[in-house]
Amino acid sequence: MSKPKKWYKTFFNAICYIFISLVSASISIATFSFLALFIWFQSYLGEFRNFTIKKDFTIKEVHYYPISLEQAPNHLKNAFLASNAIYNFDPLLKYVANKLLRRDPKPIRDRMFKEAFLTLGLKLFMPKDDLFAFYLDCIYLGNNSFGVEAGARIYFAKHVEELTLAEAAALAVLSVGPAEFNPFKNPEILKQKQPYVLKQMLVLSWISEAEYNQAVSQPLVYKSMLNRNK
Structure with missing residues (x-):
């Protein structure tokens, strides 16, 4: 005569079945959500790849000269990372998302969710270098200038690869408050803020103390050469 099954074995089997079912359902939902997000993100991928600032404006005074990330010197990249505290890339992701959503032809009633x-989607599917290149290429630096190349030409009559550490830090300050720190109107205020960027770079070991001291002591001479193409 067979022994009757104990109730706790039946209960345990039921719990295991429920647990496995919940895990399977969760995996299915997560997979579906991931694929749905990826498909939805593709509608913005082309916009990201072909983005150009000039599509946003009809006025001729907009200054925008796209460059590749490789053209920007390391000290300029680090200055912008330090000034905006975007070395954790979360603010950078929000900036890029906001730029792309501004170009959405559909009414954005649910903008916060989008x-x-x-x-x-940007965090999951886009390389960080592409995001940072987008940021440096589009950031507003005042006086109708967008991107670091335009900023270099307008404020220092240089190409971006020619900027010194001191000049790069000054441009980085402008990315935080282009109107407030406009060097053509408030050069003293910009010069006061520039050491904060350099100090942050020093703290992060991106520059040496000697480089910091040299950059802080370097006079900033502002001059514009908007028509410099070579």
Whole structure:
């Protein structure tokens, strides 16, 4: 005569079945959500790849000279990372998402949710170098200038690869407050803020103390050469 099954074995089997079912359902939902996000993100991928600032404006005074990330010197990249505290890339993701959503032809009634999903899509599917290149290429630096190349030409009559550490730090300050720190109107205020960027770079070991001291002591001479193409 067979022994009757104990109730706790039946209960345990039921719990295991429920647990496995929940895990399977969670995996299915997560997979579906990931694929849905990826497909939705593709609608913005082309916009990201072909983005150009000049599409946003009809006025001729906009200054924009696209460059590759390789053209920007390391000290300029680090200055912008330090000034905006975007070395953790979260603010950078939000900036890029906001730029892309501004170009959305459909009414954005649920902008907060779209921005959150687009930010997640950028974080999951886009290389960090591409995001940072987009940022440096599009950031507004005042006086109708967009991107670091335009900033270099307008404020220092140079190409971006010619900027000194001191000049790069000054441009980085402008990315935080282009109107407030406009060097053509408030050169003293910009010069006061520039050491904060350099100090942050020093703290992060991106520059040496000697480089910091040299950059802080370097006079900033502002001059514009908007028509310099070579």
